[in-house]
Amino acid sequence: MKFKVYTIFPELFPGFLGYSLTGKALAEGIWSFEAVNIRDYALDRHASVDDTPCGGGAGMVMRADVLGRALAANHKGGALLAMSPKGRPLTQQKVHELSKEDEIGVVCGRFEGIDERVLEAYDIEEISIGDYVLTGGEQAAQVMFDAIIRLLPGVLGNALSAESESFENGLLEYPQYTRPVEWQGRRVPEVLLGGHHRKIADWRKEQALRITAERRPDLLKKYLDSKRV
Numbered sequence: 478m479k480f481k482v483y484t485i486f487p488e489l490f491p492g493f494l495g496y497s498l499t500g501k502a503l504a505e506g507i508w509s510f511e512a513v514n515i516r517d518y519a520l521d522r523h524a525s526v527d528d529t530p531c532g533g534g535a536g537m538v539m540r541a542d543v544l545g546r547a548l549a550a551n552h553k554g555g556a557l558l559a560m561s562p563k564g565r566p567l568t569q570q571k572v573h574e575l576s577k578e579d580e581i582g583v584v585c586g587r588f589e590g591i592d593e594r595v596l597e598a599y600d601i602e603e604i605s606i607g608d609y610v611l612t613g614g615e616q617a618a619q620v621m622f623d624a625i626i627r628l629l630p631g632v633l634g635n636a637l638s639a640e641s642e643s644f645e646n647g648l649l650e651y652p653q654y655t656r657p658v659e660w661q662g663r664r665v666p667e668v669l670l671g672g673h674h675r676k677i678a679d680w681r682k683e684q685a686l687r688i689t690a691e692r693r694p695d696l697l698k699k700y701l702d703s704k705r706v
């Protein structure tokens with residue numbers, strides 16, 4: 478997997494992806510990245526990448542001509558995305574789809590966002606990591622990369638550990654416990670200590686349903702609808 482990132486802050490990469498499991502996978506060559514500095518494609522004396530919005534309003538917009546040149550020189554086909562709060566929400570299902578690609582290009586916005594014409598011209602899919610606004614696409618891109626990288630073969634020690642996680646089966650994950658068995662008067666639920674696999678699986682399923690009902694009724698509804706035939 479190769480990520481080609483278009484950014485005005487190339488020094489932000491690999492950022493936190495250089496640590497822990499993702500850092501080890503980077504060192505092992507399971508994934509790689511190239512940060513293209515959009516500013517290298519600015520032609521004026523001040524190397525400006527942004528300008529005021531047409532029609533007025535606050536802030537600055539990333540220029541189509543500068544970003545367009547960066548893409549023309551570096552994009553050689555494959556998936557091309559842009560991080561944006563007005564994009565389609567990133568889901569675990571989308572993460573799975575993206576993890577099958579060989580190379581993914583990602584444009585990181587700054588300021589008020591990107592001139593719409595570049596998005597159209599390059600058929601760029603906008604992706605949001607949630608209903609809130611960040612200062613830049615770099616943070617969002619790294620969150621998305623992290624979710625993709627952990628699905629690449631060889632990254633997670635135990636391939637099974639990904640399967641029972643939140644969202645993987647349409648539900649949030651059940652509560653987890655480890656030793657000590659008793660802590661400040663609280664015991665690990667008895668069923669988890671009994672070694673009865675069937676009972677443990679039933680308990681976990683029950684808990685996953687309870688937590689999903691409490692916290693994400695929207696997910697529970699989708700889950701129940703999918704079970705109905």
Ligand code: SAH
Binds near residue numbers: 591
């Ligand atoms: N004016 C824009 C917000 C710009 S925020 C709007 O109202 O839609 C600046 C940049 O941060 C964006 O271009 C995008 O790349 C990134 N960003 C902010 N919030 C994001 C989110 N929730 N998901 C993905 N990218 C985000």
